[in-house]
Each structure stands twice: as C-alpha cells, then as structure tokens.
Amino acid sequence: MTQSRALIALAAALALPLAGCGKDKTIDSELSATLTQPVAQVELKVQKEEPGKRTGEEIVAKVCSGCHGSGALGSPKTGDTNAWAPRIAQGYDALIASATNGKGNMPPKGGAADLTDKELARAVAYLANKGGADFKAPPVE
Template identity: 60%
Template structure:
C-alpha cells in the first residue's frame, strides 16, 4: 500500500466518527454534576468595591484670593519654568524691562493677555483686583516694591 492510500484510509469518516463521539461525550459529561448552591451573602461580600473616590470641589468667593494663591493655582504653571517665553519667577534680569512698565502696565498686560499668555493668565473667573494681587506678588518676587491690594 502506498503512502497516499494509507493516509486516505486513516482519514475516512468512518474511522473519525468514534473518536469524535468520545470527545463530545467527555465534554458533555464534564459539565454534568452536582450543582453547588450559591450563598448570596458570600457573593455580595466578594463583589464589594475595594475603594471609593470622592471629589470635593472647594469654591472660593470671587475676589477673595490672595496674590500667592492665584500665583500657585494659575500663574506658576508657566512662570516657574519660563514656559513659552514667560519670565521666570524671581528672575530679576528677565523682569527688569517688564517692571519698567510699572504696576499699571503689568496689570494691563495680565488682564488683556500678552504674547502666549491668555487674558487673566487663563483664570477667566479672576476679578481685576485679584489680577492686581497676582501681578504684585509675582513682580515682587523679582524685586519690585508693589503693594498688593488687600483682600476684603
């Protein structure tokens, strides 16, 4: 008998039927058996969350933030590293030409935006007085002697 005829004989449907039935029976019998009862209390304890996240939003009354608070929450993100040409906080050399504009000139730039800085530094909820506080705080870190408007 040639190799081809031996392979053909081994792959005849009659010869594959018995092993296929045996595999099918084994699979079906494996799923049979005594069902265990489900304990609802155990199930409930196993699916409990392991953690919970709560977000708390603190609201601040408009006009009540200090220059330092505004700097830390808004201005510092650019001025700490000098991002996009922003003068670095405390760098007297970078601030010298800006300080020459005076408090009103700096405040005007901060309120209306300048170069890459958006109006109010991106803090659209800032009042004009809060912007003035932030300007005084930031400029004073570079050596200006501006008076920060008081928080009322």
C-alpha cells in the first residue's frame, strides 16, 4: 500500500504542471513594462545660451579652464601672475588678437567658434585679471 500511495503522489506531482496548459495566458503589458524598467535613466538636455550674453567668468569656466586651469599644453595657469606678466605686458588688444586667432596649441577662440567678439574680450579680461591685469571687460548687455 505504501508503494501505491507513493505512485499516486508521483503521478499527481507530474500532472500538476500540466494543469495550466490550455488556459488562455494574458499578460498585463503595463505591469510587464513596469517590471522591466531600466535601473537608471539618463536624460540629456541641450541648453543653448544666447550669443553675446555670457560673462567672462562663465566662458573661462566652460571653455578656457580645460587648459588654463591645469597649465596643459604650456598654457599659462589661471592666477599664475609670473606666467601672465609678459602676456599682460603686450596689452589687452594683443591678448584679444591671440585669443581670436589662436596661439601655440590654443585654437582660435579657444575652440569655441560661437563666441562673439565681446564675449571673447570678456573672457580675456577675466583670465588676464586673474593673473594680475586690470583690464576693463565689455559689459554684458
């Protein structure tokens, strides 16, 4: 009798997975989408600034500091009065011309072709003033 009970239990265990066969399986698509969400999401937002409205500090932070912050490629570091002194001695207009046309490893306008002339002058004044100059930058209008 024990053997027959074991045989019945085994038959029941094998038949149980088949009990759901033939039923219409519906999947809740919203639940499925919720359960398969990624762990993280990245949203990119393009924030375009109006040409002519950027300050020298903003431009230096976003464009110039890549090299001038660390002195990369032989650029004078921001705030290094010894490195800036001979450049400042050339005058504000000469520094603007160098920044406009590029100098050494620096591309024209520091690689930011969208800078207006006044914005570039603001950036030059800001950077040079950090190195000991006393240049007056064009105002932001």
